[in-house]
Structure formats: structure tokens, C-alpha cells
Amino acid sequence: MDSDRVLPGPTLTFLGAAGTVTGSRFLVEAGDRRVLVDAGLYQGLSSLRRRNWTSFPVPPSSLDAVVLTHAHLDHCGYLPRLVNDGFRGRVVSTRDTADLAAIVLRDSAHLQEEDARWANEGGWSKHRPALPLYDSTDVEATLRLFEPVEFGERVVLGEDMEATLLPAGHILGSSIAVVESDGHRAAFSGDLGRPGHPLLRPPPSPPAVGTLVVESTYGDRQHPAPDPDVLAGAVRRTVARGGTVLVPAFAVDRTELVLLELQRLTDAGQIPRVPVYVDSPMALAALDVYRRAARRPSAQLRGGSPDCLDAIDRLDLHAVHDAAQSRELNDPEYPCIIVSASGMATGGRIVHHLAHQVSDPRNCIVLTGYQAEGTRGRQLLEGERHLKMYGHYVPVHAEVVQVPDFSVHADADELVTWVGSAEKPPHSVYVVHGEPTASAALARRLEAELGLCAIVPRDGERVLLD
Known part of the structure; x- marks a missing residue:
């Protein structure tokens, strides 16, 4: 994590999904307020999965709230570990995200408990004994912290800090999270849906914000025509x-x-x-x-x-x-x-x-x-x-x-079109949640085609909100 020196205004720190496609975690700080947008698990390579076991960069007990964009594991699956380590704040999400997260997190704990049991019985784990990252007790404690809200509802997170959730069209309940503090506004795309989802309406244009954080899962490619x-x-x-x-x-x-x-x-x-x-x-x-x-x-x-x-x-x-x-x-x-x-x-x-x-x-x-x-x-x-x-x-x-x-992730063309449809061009766009080549490709297109300041942040990097 970047230096802890005090910066003149609300800050954003990239604690996950920077240089990789999983582990979404974005810390917004203003004064003594701390809000985490998404608390996702790292998945895939063992070098990434090991990050789930490292100490969180700030004490989880110091977080006032976690705002969840949606219920996929790489966006919500780290929550029970935060609770195990002391988080007792609010978890703000839509009602459908809360319902789906309960299913996803209970299953995650069960799988981790089962995997640990299999590893111990089979003797193929490097750890003695193998342990789950969290268990079912942690999940039940986590679910008691959820506070479902409606789309478009302004939620007070603390003194001079608010959040609003807008539909993202990715999965049921998925949201674009808008966090506002001291006149600074940041929008987090979460995972952005596609115009042609058979069940969900497409996401609205980005709101007027100074800082836009956008995913780039398919930032370097287009989805082929359906066959x-x-x-x-x-x-x-x-x-x-x-x-x-x-x-x-x-x-x-x-x-x-x-x-x-x-x-x-x-x-x-x-x-x-x-x-x-x-x-x-x-x-x-x-x-x-x-x-x-x-x-x-x-x-x-x-x-x-x-x-x-x-x-x-x-x-x-x-x-x-x-x-x-x-x-x-x-x-x-x-x-x-x-x-x-x-x-x-x-x-x-x-x-x-x-x-x-x-x-x-x-x-x-x-x-x-x-x-x-x-x-x-x-x-x-x-x-x-x-x-x-x-x-x-x-x-x-x-x-x-x-x-x-x-696929229910927007592809490169759809991402560029969505960012370009913003009510007002953002001052800074941070490209996250993608493999390095995908994030870099999308950042180049946002600069070349839309004239925006587009950055692929480093893991742990801290910036001022615009």
C-alpha cells in the first residue's frame, strides 16, 4: 500500500483487481471515514490465491462499511474473512445481491471446509493441517451485517460520505456504485453487463463523476457474433x-x-x-x-x-x-x-x-x-x-x-461506448479487473478514442478522488 501520509481530500486505494481479473477491493477514505467498495476473493493462480491469506492493509475493524456491487465471489467472497478479522460495519447492497450473496458465501465456506477436509485426509496439502480461509460461522456473522437498499437510494455511510447504487445489467442485483464525499464523486462499474442480456436491462450511462473505475475483463477483445x-x-x-x-x-x-x-x-x-x-x-x-x-x-x-x-x-x-x-x-x-x-x-x-x-x-x-x-x-x-x-x-x-x-461481461467496444456515453466526461478513468494486456488495451482506447485520462493502477496505489 502507498504511503500513509495524509493527502488533501478523499482518496482511493486499489487493494485488489489491479493487474489481475479477480479480488476486487477498492478503499475510499475521507477524514476518519473508510469505506470499501467490494471485498472479493482472488482466484486462479496460486500466487494470487495466497493473497487472500495476507493481512488486510488496514484494520478491518476501522472500516465503516463495505459497498457491494454484486454477488460473484471475486467481488464478495472476502467478506467473511474481514468479519473473522474484526469488521463489524455495514454491508450495503441491493436486495437481490444480499439474497444471492447469502447463497454464494454459504457455498464458499462449505467448499473451503470440504477442500480442507479432503486435503487433510488425502495428505496432499502443503499445510498441516489445511484450514479454510473462513467457515460457516463467519458467513452467518457476515450475513447479519447486510443492509439492502433500492436502486437510486442515497445511503449515508458516515459524516459527509454517501453511496448510491445504479443497475449494472451484469447479473441480478448487480450495481454501479457511486460514492460521494466532500463534493468528490467516484463511480465503480463493478462488472458491467451487455446490451443483449436476455433477462436484464442494459446498464444506464455513467453518471457525472470526477473519477470512474471501470472493469476490463474483455478490454482487449470483442465478443464474436452468437453462433x-x-x-x-x-x-x-x-x-x-x-x-x-x-x-x-x-x-x-x-x-x-x-x-x-x-x-x-x-x-x-x-x-x-x-x-x-x-x-x-x-x-x-x-x-x-x-x-x-x-x-x-x-x-x-x-x-x-x-x-x-x-x-x-x-x-x-x-x-x-x-x-x-x-x-x-x-x-x-x-x-x-x-x-x-x-x-x-x-x-x-x-x-x-x-x-x-x-x-x-x-x-x-x-x-x-x-x-x-x-x-x-x-x-x-x-x-x-x-x-x-x-x-x-x-x-x-x-x-x-x-x-x-x-458472456455477460461487456466487451471492449461495449466498454468504450458505455464510458463515452457519460453525462459528463470523467477527469480520470482507472482501468481495473482485467489481465494486464486487457487493461492496458482498454486504457489506450479510452485515451485515443475519447480523449480521456485513462490509467491502469498498480496494486496498492493510492490516488486523490477528482
Whole structure:
């Protein structure tokens, strides 16, 4: 972290997602007030994951509040560790983010407890004993701190500090966080959605702010035009050879979109009707949250969303809740589709399925979204022929197919268009939440095409708010 000397005005310190695509954590300080925007886990490379275990740069007990943009693990998954280390402030988010974060954090604690147990029983951890980063008790203490707010509601965080959440169109409840102090305004994009999300309305233009912090997950590339036959073809080929289609999918939003597309392809006769298993209690719980929001209704959802979500039930759909049912899917007796978390195959039930099925050439692994560096999903995408799971290497003989159509991150063109649509050009744009080449490419475009001062900040860098 940069020098602790007092600066003349509110400051912003980049404590995560700087030079990498996970671990979003941005500290805003004004006088004796401290507010953290997002508290995400580092994921992917072991060198990044180790950062989750380092002491937070300021005492967690000194934080007045955490403002969450949304419920994905790389934005909310560090919260229970902060609580374990002394944070007792408020967690400000939308109602849907609070509902989804409860599901995500409970699952995260469970997976960490299970991984520690497996490591201790198998003896393959470097640590004796292996411990979880946090446990279920920490999560329950964290959830008691949530204070859900409505979109557009001005929330007082302390003396001369306020926050407002605006829809981001990425997943249900996702927000652009606007933090204001002493006349200085900063907006944090969180993860920005796309104009064509089938359920969510697109994000509004950026508000008038002096400082804009924008993600750059796809900052150096454009999403290809959707090609539904990529998924349809993979399913047809796999079923014809008697195999299983394994779909690692994020439990929140991605599972919903995958099921919607499978339903559409089945109704159109483009894929055979086969059993579809959703093997993720977290994904099933998240689907319930989406359905409840659609029936409220929610202003962030497009019209017709309830009917759209109900159409999923036309599939030969099977909800897999308990572990015994899940184990049966390690060796299915007939062709089927298994949708299971996690989306980058870093943990969860999908890893057990991969361990049993990735070596069978009849099977197919369908990757449906961004795969961070150092994850099993990225290894599969790059053609790795062996995967390490539970202390053993397993050969990869299954077909691997990437279907980029499901991405709910704005691509480079969409990011530039969104920033360029601001009510008033920001004085400074900080490009975060991307691999170094992606962040640098987006910063160059923002300067060249929009004439903005665009910077890729260093991890720990501290700046004044404009």
C-alpha cells in the first residue's frame, strides 16, 4: 500500500483487481471515514490465491462499511474473512445481491471446509493441517451485517460520505456504485453487463463523476457474433456417441442462461431431448431468487422475464440436491447434460465429474464464459492434456468446446461506448479487473478514442478522488 501520509481530500486505494481479473477491493477514505467498495476473493493462480491469506492493509475493524456491487465471489467472497478479522460495519447492497450473496458465501465456506477436509485426509496439502480461509460461522456473522437498499437510494455511510447504487445489467442485483464525499464523486462499474442480456436491462450511462473505475475483463477483445450451432453441434455429437455433456457454469446467472438456451434449442428441434441435470444446490437456489425477482416484478428485468424463466421447465430437467445423487452422475448410464458449478472448474461438484469423466473421449466439456488464468477451465481452453484434481493427474481425452455466447461481461467496444456515453466526461478513468494486456488495451482506447485520462493502477496505489 502507498504511503500513509495524509493527502488533501478523499482518496482511493486499489487493494485488489489491479493487474489481475479477480479480488476486487477498492478503499475510499475521507477524514476518519473508510469505506470499501467490494471485498472479493482472488482466484486462479496460486500466487494470487495466497493473497487472500495476507493481512488486510488496514484494520478491518476501522472500516465503516463495505459497498457491494454484486454477488460473484471475486467481488464478495472476502467478506467473511474481514468479519473473522474484526469488521463489524455495514454491508450495503441491493436486495437481490444480499439474497444471492447469502447463497454464494454459504457455498464458499462449505467448499473451503470440504477442500480442507479432503486435503487433510488425502495428505496432499502443503499445510498441516489445511484450514479454510473462513467457515460457516463467519458467513452467518457476515450475513447479519447486510443492509439492502433500492436502486437510486442515497445511503449515508458516515459524516459527509454517501453511496448510491445504479443497475449494472451484469447479473441480478448487480450495481454501479457511486460514492460521494466532500463534493468528490467516484463511480465503480463493478462488472458491467451487455446490451443483449436476455433477462436484464442494459446498464444506464455513467453518471457525472470526477473519477470512474471501470472493469476490463474483455478490454482487449470483442465478443464474436452468437453462433447457436456451436452448442447445438456439441450436444448432438456427444449424444450420438453415447457421452455426457459437462457444462461448468457459474451458479449465479450463467446457469439460468445455459438452461434458457438448452430449452430454446430443444424446442426448435436442434438438439435431442435428453435429461438435463442441474447439479448445484447453489445454482438451484439462485434460480429461485431470479424467479422471485421476476414475479415482483423488478425494474432491472426485461418484460416477459417470468414467462422466459418458466419455459425452462419444459426441459427434461432434474434438480440434484444431495451428494449421493451427484455421485451417481459421475458415471451416467445414458447420454445426458450436466450443468454444475463452478464456472471455471476451480471447485464444487463439477471437479468430481471432471475427475471421473474427462478421460472418456465420448464426453464433451462445454466452457461457457471467461476462464481466468490458472484455473482448470483455462487449462482446458488452452489444450492442456492433463488436469490435476485431488492430488492426482487425470488425462484429458474428452472433447472441449468453448461457447462464448453466454458472456455477460461487456466487451471492449461495449466498454468504450458505455464510458463515452457519460453525462459528463470523467477527469480520470482507472482501468481495473482485467489481465494486464486487457487493461492496458482498454486504457489506450479510452485515451485515443475519447480523449480521456485513462490509467491502469498498480496494486496498492493510492490516488486523490477528482
